[in-house]
Amino acid sequence: MFKSDVDVFFNPKSIAIIGASRDPKKPGYQILYNMLSSGYKGKLYPINPRATEILGLKAYPSVKQVPEDIDLAVIVIPAQYVPKVAIECGDKGVKGIIVISGGFKEVGPEGAKLEEELVKIVKEYNMRLMGPNCVGVYVPKTGVNTTFLTRDRMGFPRHGPIAFISQSGAFGVAVLDWAAMRDIGLSKFASIGNKADIDETDLLEYLVEDEDTRVITLYIEGVSNGRKFINSLRKVTPRKPVIALKAGKTEAGARAASSHTGSLAGSDVLYDVAFKQTGTIRALGMEDLFDMAIALAFQPPAKGRKVAILTVGGGSGVMAADACIDQGLEVPRLSERTIEKLRKILLPIASPYNPIDITGSARDEHMIESVEVLMRSGEIDVIIWIPYFMVPGISEGVVDEFIKRVREVNEELETPIPIVGAATGGTYTWKLAAKAERMGIPMYLSVERAAKAAWALCKYGEWLKKLRVFTEYVERYRKNKD
């Protein structure tokens, strides 16, 4: 059984692809191909009246001829035929339909009429509809993949704890492709297109219950029902962080949004207020969105704004301190007691203040011992780690040892201390940085981005404290993090 009427889009046992094609140039071919190559394990039924077999699968002239139940139908046929096949889907007992096809509301009054008709059918049969005019869903875990770009031109990301909802299909797909290269794991991706039925609100309420999702990211140009959206965010943010990239915020952007998705972008100030009131974190761009998402997915929230900067490179320490202050964080002086402890551990040329500059002459143990001192000091809430893996005294094994120590200490602390890293460098540096990230410490190319990620951890921590659910959240984090 499905957990909700939206679950069918992400966990269908059987899928019909209406408009499946034998022509590799057509979306109806690529969807089937992408689904197969993403490892979808359920039943797949290509629907095409002029084919008996596509990509090795038996094809049927219509859903009605399929001998077994169909959970989800993916529709890629010209708009005018969509209502007719939607009725057939309804008769067949299909639970959800994704209409990839364009030619609806976005093209004018006639398309809008067609869309209304489609919605009416969907309601009559008690089905749910995603789209029309969308690229649908991608779920790494179940292999459901209704995108239609060819695999030689795009990659798909692995499974991970971040959900991504995009109003824009093209941008959504570009992000999937980038996430594959950047090695960001996604739990679920959904492109909601014209939002004739399912919208961001439905997905927020579904994803808050989704075990595989720890952070929800959104790209939106406009929401139709602001009140409903705000109520949803209010329900979700005490349990999971929501990060929104709201485009169309300037007059020029809003004009573009209106001709793109027909969204009335509305006053951006209202969105800003809504995000603030609901503890939703607003991202300034695609990289910012995922920089913060990775931090919130893998690290606990910070209980305050006091940052310790632990660096091998002095210059990076200076820039990190600047970046923290620019973000409204604090880089406090440490107590004499803590400075003394650090001094005992570190090289004489090291600087045991904050930033703690262990210098390019440092060895693994300087990094590992000092992070423990900082974590146990009670004087800081979050750590920015700048390891400079390239220097000769730091070994390749430092990542394992450092993270092991951080985990051990965090298990003993009442409130775990979050850590984010910055690794400016090339291939060798990123081999180790990628390893650290796989082990749960988000790593960024620059200290500015690491500082922004630290800010997100502080910001969300403040929201949870305001709602008095900080401890509850941290307990859940501790249980679910592995």
Place this chain on the structure above:
Amino acid sequence: MFKSDVDVFFNPKSIAIIGASRDPKKPGYQILYNMLSSGYKGKLYPINPRATEILGLKAYPSVKQVPEDIDLAVIVIPAQYVPKVAIECGDKGVKGIIVISGGFKEVGPEGAKLEEELVKIVKEYNMRLMGPNCVGVYVPKTGVNTTFLTRDRMGFPRHGPIAFISQSGAFGVAVLDWAAMRDIGLSKFASIGNKADIDETDLLEYLVEDEDTRVITLYIEGVSNGRKFINSLRKVTPRKPVIALKAGKTEAGARAASSHTGSLAGSDVLYDVAFKQTGTIRALGMEDLFDMAIALAFQPPAKGRKVAILTVGGGSGVMAADACIDQGLEVPRLSERTIEKLRKILLPIASPYNPIDITGSARDEHMIESVEVLMRSGEIDVIIWIPYFMVPGISEGVVDEFIKRVREVNEELETPIPIVGAATGGTYTWKLAAKAERMGIPMYLSVERAAKAAWALCKYGEWLKKLRVFTEYVERYRKNKD
């Protein structure tokens, strides 16, 4: 002969490495190794009293025993012995010395005394000194490379038009490593350490005359002589763009800078004023520094702030419009005449306004024809190009064709129109984006970064216009760009 007394550091005919070592763990070994593997073609003399041969090169007990002239000496021996060998270098007629060794001003009063002594010797012999406490220089073209990190842990960038001066050695080296991975070409890199003699001012005045350098980038924590620095910038910026990353701008950052390089960071407001008065562009971080540098190195300055956004993805168009407005740029509506011309070229579903959304159904010719219309319209000053290489109608050959057309049109225009690109995506997208960048169109992962690059082109154009040297600069750009 050398073009100036600083030129010897970048184009030496012969180099002595004083403190060259047979032990691969020592900097004195790695410098020799890096120099050899960077393809330095001049004479190399390892100096080590306890060795006869290092890495296949004959070693000498001191520079005095070297039978030929020595242009440059790189010194990597303990601080206390440096003055003595500096005298030997002076006697030998060495023109420049790079003191890699630390243990001078940065360690306290005794080191400061040693540094004063060293400077006195250098002046007496009419030599120039880089450092002490630095990593020296890297010149891809001549293979001069005095950095001492091992090649298995770092990469070195190729030759290109961007010079980079860094007060911080570790950060400088990390940037080299990153630039190699990101495929950014550098003309010259210099790390100036304690700046006992050569400082950013000397290098600015050298680099403005350097044929291989089109853009100068700076990482600084503080300058000792503000007046001299400002005068230098005034001389350089009418001829070449200067982009500065000034760290230590906050109180926490300044505190860190003071314990890092002993820089008195001074009031950040003063730096801001100095940069504004001299047309120096201030970067907000490492990525920002090089994002803008690439744009200014490969594209002409913009003659105004009017941006056209040419996109295949609607959502990216919306975000790009927002980002431009956020940067203080304009995204003007196009004239009816231009809109009509675009409409004739584009698909009916395309949006011929600004952003010009040619849609995911677009083919190569839509992109190529419309960029020409925009460039010839006389209504815009800079173009942000968002190609979405992944969509089926866009061919792999589009990069060549598009750039060919842009070049042809720009040759005919009185003022060339600069173009920057944004390519959100993965491996395939970046294969083509990297190609476009190699051909001269700077490409960024996000529209926000492309908008910032466009801003830099506008900002520098405004500065040149203010000084009434815009036309002169553009003529020089046209002559030198290939």
